[in-house]
Amino acid sequence: MQHPEADIVIAGGGAAGLATGLALAKSGLRVLIAGVPQSIRDDARSAALFASSFAFLDRHGLGEMLRERGWPLRAIRIVDVTGALVRSPTTTFKAIEIGEPAFGWNVANADILEALIKAARDMPGLELEHALFASCATEDGAVHVTLSDGRVVRASLLIGADGQKSAVREAASIKARIKPYPQVAITCRATHPRDHEDISTEFHTREGPLTFVPSGERRSAIVWLMRPEQADRRAALPPTEFAREAERMSGHFLGPLTLEGPQGRVPMQKLVAERLVAARIALVGEAAHAFPPIGAQGLNLGFRDCDALVRRIVEARRAGKDIGSASVLEDYARERMLDVEARSAGVDMLNTALIGNLLPLDLARAAGLSLFNAIPPLRRIAMRIGGGMPAFGAKP
Numbered sequence: 001m002q003h004p005e006a007d008i009v010i011a012g013g014g015a016a017g018l019a020t021g022l023a024l025a026k027s028g029l030r031v032l033i034a035g036v037p038q039s040i041r042d043d044a045r046s047a048a049l050f051a052s053s054f055a056f057l058d059r060h061g062l063g064e065m066l067r068e069r070g071w072p073l074r075a076i077r078i079v080d081v082t083g084a085l086v087r088s089p090t091t092t093f094k095a096i097e098i099g100e101p102a103f104g105w106n107v108a109n110a111d112i113l114e115a116l117i118k119a120a121r122d123m124p125g126l127e128l129e130h131a132l133f134a135s136c137a138t139e140d141g142a143v144h145v146t147l148s149d150g151r152v153v154r155a156s157l158l159i160g161a162d163g164q165k166s167a168v169r170e171a172a173s174i175k176a177r178i179k180p181y182p183q184v185a186i187t188c189r190a191t192h193p194r195d196h197e198d199i200s201t202e203f204h205t206r207e208g209p210l211t212f213v214p215s216g217e218r219r220s221a222i223v224w225l226m227r228p229e230q231a232d233r234r235a236a237l238p239p240t241e242f243a244r245e246a247e248r249m250s251g252h253f254l255g256p257l258t259l260e261g262p263q264g265r266v267p268m269q270k271l272v273a274e275r276l277v278a279a280r281i282a283l284v285g286e287a288a289h290a291f292p293p294i295g296a297q298g299l300n301l302g303f304r305d306c307d308a309l310v311r312r313i314v315e316a317r318r319a320g321k322d323i324g325s326a327s328v329l330e331d332y333a334r335e336r337m338l339d340v341e342a343r344s345a346g347v348d349m350l351n352t353a354l355i356g357n358l359l360p361l362d363l364a365r366a367a368g369l370s371l372f373n374a375i376p377p378l379r380r381i382a383m384r385i386g387g388g389m390p391a392f393g394a395k396p
């Protein structure tokens, strides 16, 4: 059965797929998003979204509704609790040092999805489908996309925003480099008597960071990376016991923690797609890259993919070009690959240095943070790069 044509089919109703669909439909393109969830699962995950993400979201009228649901992050503090012979100095990066009131906003993933789906339902030209992407074939200058309910949609371009196990990546025969880590992230939320002062605090332990990200008045989202066997043990603990262990590991800096809501559990790996594009196919977000949540880079990187792809597509359309042509997609891939490779390598290096338990790596970590503490201009450059801004010059 042949469905009426769409200009673009997006596989994946996560943050990357929805934001891309909204931005493209707003530019007048007919877009179908497959795999929009029937209901939103809250796994206590949140995303600290930085300047580059809000630059993209604001350009398409989506930023304000996420800021309203989020909590500002005015500083990021790194505390070394590895017990290493050479300890890194505690380092605090303040947004005010780069002339910004906040680095960004921390928003619960469930709130991001709820807000984007609500906006998508009201957007003319945007069709939302629960059916998943099943397969595709490229012929006659189009991509024919088959959905899990058997419908076939003919489009100029297919965007794979379907996460780490991307079926689109597989269908396009794009290989991915995968490096599993001996780590699981446990996510939860807690209230506490002491003020977090809008500071996101990362305690670097030998098993990975334990991070408290402000998510409300005296409320934090917690992301704790640990060995899988520790995750099994801690997941079986009563919430009060789990909270006591998190308090001890973080030096009781927020006072007694009271856990609230659900807990999540995510195994950690690095994944980088060898190519971002194939014939009439482009990948964005975690379909293209994934890594542990150190420095809150994942979705920020994903939104930069969405931004670049939307820009290339809209420019091509204005110029009367085929939006799914190889030249448009190659331009997108060229623009994004360096950022994707550099962020993935950077996070891998930090994570490996942390869990490696090797003196030279501890020395390098300590030296790096000491330099940031001692040389403010260097610290400012690091802060701008971390937030996805150019090292010098204007904001994105």
Ligand SMILES: Cc1cc2nc3c(=O)[nH]c(=O)nc-3n(C[C@H](O)[C@H](O)[C@H](O)COP(=O)(O)OP(=O)(O)OC[C@H]3O[C@@H](n4cnc5c(N)ncnc54)[C@H](O)[C@@H]3O)c2cc1C
Residues within 6 Å of the ligand: 011, 012, 013, 014, 015, 016, 017, 034, 035, 036, 037, 045, 046, 047, 048, 049, 109, 131, 132, 133, 134, 161, 162, 163, 164, 166, 167, 168, 185, 187, 223, 266, 284, 285, 286, 287, 293, 296, 297, 298, 299, 300, 301, 302
């Ligand atoms: C513990 C943790 C903390 C994090 N913290 C941060 C942070 O502070 N800041 C930050 O920037 N990033 C953070 N990240 C990363 C961020 O969560 C991810 O980058 C982001 O959620 C990925 O979004 P996505 O839309 O690319 O993929 P996903 O969220 O995985 O969405 C993919 C969607 O595709 C759907 N799908 C799957 N198969 C198909 C199919 N065949 N057809 C159609 N649809 C399909 C799925 O159901 C899903 O809805 C964190 C990650 C973790 C694990």
